[in-house]
Amino acid sequence: MKPQSLATLAFALCAGASLVSHPAHAQSAQAQRAQKTAEIPTCSRSLGTLAVLEPETNWWSSYQLSSPAALIKVFVSKSRCFTLVDRGKGMAAMQSERALASDGDLRGGSNLGKGQIKAADYALVPDLISQNANASGNNFGGLLGGLVGGRAGAVIGGVNLKKKTADVVLTVTDMRSSEQVAMSEGHATKTDLGWSGGGAIWAGGLAAGGASGYSNTEVGQVITLAYLQAYTDLVGQLGGMPANASAANVQQAVTMNKPGRLFTSPDGKTATRPLDAGAMLYPTGAKQGQMWEVEDELGNKGWVSSLLFGLSR
Known part of the structure; x- marks a missing residue:
């Protein structure tokens, strides 16, 4: 094959490869x-x-x-x-x-509140x-x-x-x-x-x-x-x-609405210290009836009636 023909064939092959490469790239x-x-x-x-x-x-x-x-x-x-x-x-x-x-x-019954x-x-x-x-x-x-x-x-x-x-x-x-x-x-x-x-x-x-x-x-x-x-x-x-x-996090703090006492056990028989109204407590998550286990701000742990406190806001 003549050199000119070889050059023409090589050009055609390159051009064909170029045409094929674009769709492949896309x-x-x-x-x-x-x-x-x-x-x-x-x-x-x-x-x-x-x-x-x-x-x-x-x-x-x-x-x-x-x-x-x-x-x-x-x-x-x-x-x-x-x-x-x-x-x-x-x-x-x-x-x-x-x-x-x-x-x-x-309207009434909108159930939005x-x-x-x-x-x-x-x-x-x-x-x-x-x-x-x-x-x-x-x-x-x-x-x-x-x-x-x-x-x-x-x-x-x-x-x-x-x-x-x-x-x-x-x-x-x-x-x-x-x-x-x-x-x-x-x-x-x-x-x-x-x-x-x-x-x-x-x-x-x-x-x-x-x-x-x-x-x-x-x-x-x-x-x-x-x-x-x-x-x-x-x-x-x-x-x-x-x-x-929610359950995995520490319980929300509570605040005493009325004066009360901190007890050693949920039966409420033995008190360890008084609790003033306004005192903030930190529930541990343990509960028995209306009694909640809490810690005060000094680290004292005990039980208190949930009727005496509300959630801190």
């Missing part, structure tokens, strides 16, 4: 997105009730995104690891409705690891236009526009003890997306959850993957949490 990107959708962890039981709160700093508006709380709520809903309770706009609407009820404006709100066992706050806005860099693929680019915020709170990375953190606080029971970090880059020039991950689910910006923008998808990594790690950390967070 399929690879689709497969990666499908895999990441399946990576949202699921739980066989609820780990408790969870309130997802917004961070103190409103960093997401710089990227034309909704609050990351909406994103985390989608993860929680899909994973079935927690029962969500609303402490945002839904809570405000509920309080407004209850105000109507207290004013007597609702005190003692119905489910308590949050845990509060989760999604945030960015740093708050450094001094580094330089370029726009994130031109996504933000002139809003955030150049030297004006290339790194804003853990999202690096030059390196196309996101570093996020999730913290969980026990609502009864105030203990921070878990913290997890997540990191993602644009290369983790498996893009072939564009696309969206979890578009339907995130849009339905009010987090559409996280599914159809580059910066949103990078942040989404970082939070997914952090949430997956978080669920692993909380896997050993008690089935009943």
Whole structure:
């Protein structure tokens, strides 16, 4: 075969390989997105009730995104690891409705009043690891236009526009003890997306959850993957949490409404010390009839009649 013919054949083979590689790359990107959708962890039981709160700093508006709380709520809903309770706009609407009820404006039998709100066992706050806005860099693929680019915020709170990375953190606080029971970090880059020039991950689910910006923008998808990594790690950390967070915590303190006495046993025969009205006591959880075992603020343990105290507020 002539050298010219060999060159022509080689060019044709290269061109053919190029044509084949594009569909394969696109399929690879689709497969990666499908895999990441399946990576949202699921739980066989609820780990408790969870309130997802917004961070103190409103960093997401710089990227034309909704609050990351909406994103985390989608993860929680899909994973079935927690029962969500609303402490945002839904809570405000509920309080407004209850105000109507207290004013007597609702119909009879509405069954809306005190003692119905489910308590949050845990509060989760999604945030960015740093708050450094001094580094330089370029726009994130031109996504933000002139809003955030150049030297004006290339790194804003853990999202690096030059390196196309996101570093996020999730913290969980026990609502009864105030203990921070878990913290997890997540990191993602644009290369983790498996893009072939564009696309969206979890578009339907995130849009339905009010987090559409996280599914159809580059910066949103990078942040989404970082939070997914952090949430997956978080669920692993909380896997050993008690089935009943309320029962597992220390009992709520009580306050003496009337003067009384602290007894050595629940039969109430031998008193160890008097208890003044207003004294705060800490139940141990042991009960016999109307008698509760408690500790006072000096560490004395004994029994007292529950008819003499009420829950501390």
